[in-house]
Amino acid sequence: MLETGLIFRALMRNKIGALLIALQIALTLAIMVNAIFMIQDRNQQMSRASGLDEANTFYLTNTVFGENYNKQVNLQTDLHAIRNTPGIVDAIQINAIPLSGGGWSMSLQHEPGDDKDTIGSALYMVDEHAINTLGVELIAGQNFTSQDIQWRESGSTKWPPKTIITKAFAEQLYPGNWQSAVGKTFYISQTQPMQIIGIMKALQAPWNGWSGVERSMLVPFHMDAKNSRYFIRTQPGRRDEMMPIIEKLLAESNKERIIRRVSTIEETRQRSYQRHNATNKILMTVIITLTLITGFGIVGLAIFSINRRTKQIGTRRALGATQWQIMRYFMVENLLISSVGVVIGSIGAITLNYWLVKTFSLSPISFELVLFGVIALFIVGQLAVLYPARRAAMIPPATATRTI
Incomplete structure (x- = not known):
């Protein structure tokens, strides 16, 4: 794409902000992928068959005095x-x-x-x-x-x-x-x-x-x-x-006896995996929170960039750039930032998983899960930049050229 070079040079003039967003994406990817991996591992544990006829069995304690x-x-x-x-x-x-x-x-x-x-x-x-x-x-x-x-x-x-x-x-x-x-x-x-x-x-x-x-x-x-x-x-x-x-x-x-603790195997299973369910909820909350923070960070960076380049955007509009071309500029810009972030994040995800496997004897993470995380964050990035990009595309040429 011809404007990629222009976008890259613009990012270099504001490289600190772009780098921070890329690192945020990387951190989110590394944590997201491994959190999903841990959720999947716990779900597999919870879905293991006990071997019992759980739906039709119960037990009780019989204490004789x-x-x-x-x-x-x-x-x-x-x-x-x-x-x-x-x-x-x-x-x-x-x-x-x-x-x-x-x-x-x-x-x-x-x-x-x-x-x-x-x-x-x-x-x-x-x-x-x-x-x-x-x-x-x-x-x-x-x-x-x-x-x-x-x-x-x-x-x-x-x-x-x-x-x-x-x-x-x-x-x-x-x-x-x-x-x-x-x-x-x-x-x-x-x-x-x-x-x-x-x-x-x-x-x-x-x-x-x-x-x-x-x-x-x-x-x-x-x-x-x-x-x-x-x-x-x-x-x-x-x-x-x-x-x-x-x-x-x-x-x-x-x-001369007490009958107590009458319980089903299904209730026992639920109690047994109470911590697993709680941990999964915490991990899911972490994933959602990090994704939202990353999305808002992308929105903030894009809006800041638009406010700094209002005159430039207006000039391009006056020279005939369409609204789609303006939107595409910021979407491609986010794509470049996200690409750097997911590369760093993929390395971080694999490194973190290696530590988890070595420390807790878990199975290695799958390539499909890393790919899912990469695609998910690319989509999050594009959705997050969509509103600022539309806002930039709506800047009237005449107003933009009068901006000091």
Whole structure:
């Protein structure tokens, strides 16, 4: 374009203002791209499948305070009553709830001994009804049988000989051939063998921020404790209806206990990712604020430039320049400033992302996201300069030539 050289020389006469806007664009791009990247990363975390039938499951805490309470007998009585309630699919006792933030984890290894490499896994103590109650999908091997279930007393360090693990855990144990995990033996508590009899498609750990959140295992245990959780699955669409019914059933069946914390998995997921949602809102606010500040900065620079060059603009209008040519001048000027800004900003975005990847073990930023940020700021720049450019184009030639 013939007027590019003229525009460039004009910018050199006001290079401080142009440079400040270019740096502002660069800063906005670097922060915008990485903020969007972090939002996307959190959204991916929040959208991960827990493996549960979330829409039709709930859980509650059962706390017994009676002295003559037979825990083993009453656990079976409770579970039998819940399972035989119309509208209930199945129920189990469980030691922890996925995504709840609190639970059990254990280190496991291929060979016995205290000097072996270990792999961490979340641990859920359940019975043979767990697969059906949780709604998880068993993709290899077999389920527990009633003969596999043992009673675990408080403080016990012994583990049953069988387990069911998630596919992600199997892939960690046997990279490239996770199906081969079925029938294999690994060791818990350094020396106790456990045989993998089944593999689940997915079941998340209680801790959403843990790098091994997809690694979980089921062990066949009933817990001999006065304080326990019941996890319950209902027929589709009947969860909210059945929650007060089961709470009332348990409360009336034994007056020497307290039923509390009746909650759904959906509510647990929402609480679990509360910080993620809050952080995303903050990051989005930062993006919008920086974009607006950059836009207003572009408007201010353009208006300042127009006020300084009113006579020049009027002279061009008097010599036959059209309104579109005047507008184009300022739009091209902004395009040049934005080009410098996005080049610096792209380098800054990649550098900042490299630091984030190295510090927080995140995935590298994609080229598409940087390109999106570049295009977005070019559009913001053009929209921001549109009003000042139209204002310049409307300057009457006669008025402009009389301006001192």
